[in-house]
Amino acid sequence: MGVNxxxxxxxxxxEGSGKxxxxxxxxxxxxxxxxxxxxxxxxxGGTVISEKIRSLVINHLNQKSNPLTELFLLFxxxxxxxxxxxxxxxxxxxVLCDRYLDSTLAYQHYTGSIPLKYINYLQLLIDKNQKPNxxxxxxxxxxxGKKRIIRRNKKLDRFDRESVEKMNLIRKAFLKIYKLNKNxxxxxxxxxxxxxxxxxxxxxxxxxxxx
Ligand SMILES: Nc1ncnc2c1ncn2[C@@H]1O[C@H](COP(=O)(O)OP(=O)(O)O)[C@@H](O)[C@H]1O
Ligand SMILES: [Mg+2]
Numbered sequence: 479m480g481v482n483x484x485x486x487x488x489x490x491x492x493e494g495s496g497k498x499x500x501x502x503x504x505x506x507x508x509x510x511x512x513x514x515x516x517x518x519x520x521x522x523g524g525t526v527i528s529e530k531i532r533s534l535v536i537n538h539l540n541q542k543s544n545p546l547t548e549l550f551l552l553f554x555x556x557x558x559x560x561x562x563x564x565x566x567x568x569x570x571x572x573v574l575c576d577r578y579l580d581s582t583l584a585y586q587h588y589t590g591s592i593p594l595k596y597i598n599y600l601q602l603l604i605d606k607n608q609k610p611n612x613x614x615x616x617x618x619x620x621x622x623g624k625k626r627i628i629r630r631n632k633k634l635d636r637f638d639r640e641s642v643e644k645m646n647l648i649r650k651a652f653l654k655i656y657k658l659n660k661n662x663x664x665x666x667x668x669x670x671x672x673x674x675x676x677x678x679x680x681x682x683x684x685x686x687x688x689x
Contacts, residue, residue, distance in 0.1 A: 484515075484567040485687060486608075488578040490652060491616035492645050493637050494623030494630070496668040496675060500616065501576050503676045504683065508572060512687065517566045520576035521555065525562055528555035536635050545591050552582060553600045560604050567608075572687070578610060580655050580663070588651030589644070612686045613663040614679055615656050620645035622669065 489497040498520075505518040522532040531551050539548055566573050579601060586592040620642045627638050640648075656663045664682050668675050 483687075484570045485572045485612065486563065486567055486575070486610045487572065487683065487686075488575045488580070488610040488613045489616065490577060490580040490584075490613055490663075491668070492618065492620060492623050492649050492652070493640065494620075494625075494627040494645075495616040495618045496626075496672070497576050497616055499672060500614070500668075500676060500679055501574050503672070504679055505574055507676075507680060508574075508683070512684075513572060515569065515571040517563075517571040517573045518576075519559070519563070519573065521559060521578050521581065522552055523555065524559040524575070528559045531555040536637065540636065545586070549586055549592055549597075549600075552586070553604065556601075557604050564608065575610070578613075580613060580615070580652065580659075583655055584648050584651040588654060589647045610662065612683070613659070614682065615652055615663050615665050616668045616675075617649070617653070617665055618668040620649055 489501045491497050501518065505516050509516045521528075522535055523529045531554055535548060535551050535555075539551075563573050563575070582597055582601070583594070587594050587597055623645060624642050627634070630638075632638075653665075656665055666675060666678055666682070670678075
């Protein structure tokens with residue numbers, strides 16, 4: 479099977495929902511079986527400057543920071559990152575991005591204080607309506623996600639420390655976004671083994687790539 483067209487595929491979901499695990503498994507599978515041109519990236523991040531902004535957002539902002547500071551930092555990171563994504567798509571890469579626009583909507587709008595119209599406007603300035611082709615929304619009960627985060631071998635950051643109640647609100651926000659964007663987003667339960675979830679994701683992605 480050979481695929482030459484580029485594709486922009488994003489992974490979304492609450493902390494602990496399995497995005498990073500599944501996107502890495504998918505990237506190695508696609509690289510081995512489908513195309514050498516796989517670009518695995520993440521938000522916030524993905525370029526030197528955007529990774530610096532990621533560190534600011536994750537390690538230096540806190541509950542008391544102005545929500546607009548976070549919003550502008552996230553979009554500043556995205557402006558840099560999207561140039562790279564666009565370039566990769568033009569070169570025929572399959573771009574796999576760990577979190578993207580739906581995270582901004584879930585955190586900054588649905589469970590935050592930023593009106594939707596401003597997020598849409600800033601996004602449009604950056605992407606000129608070049609949206610992801612496909613989004614995998616990993617869904618998991620926050621209780622399970624929380625347990626997995628605590629067991630994960632990584633220092634906890636401010637997002638990992640979020641309460642189960644807040645995680646539940648974010649989960650509901652993602653589900654709302656899913657209902658409004660069923661043409662683009664596919665809901666995948668992560669309440670199965672890593673392998674079973676990966677198989678489900680592969681089926682969805684291959685179906686999209688072969689369309
Ligand atoms: N299906 C699964 N079953 C059990 N543990 C899982 C599963 N998927 C992921 N995990 C574990 O849960 C933790 C969180 O997964 P991760 O991929 O880091 O989530 P995210 O990137 O969405 O925050 C990791 O330690 C990972 O190994
Ligand atoms: Mg992750």
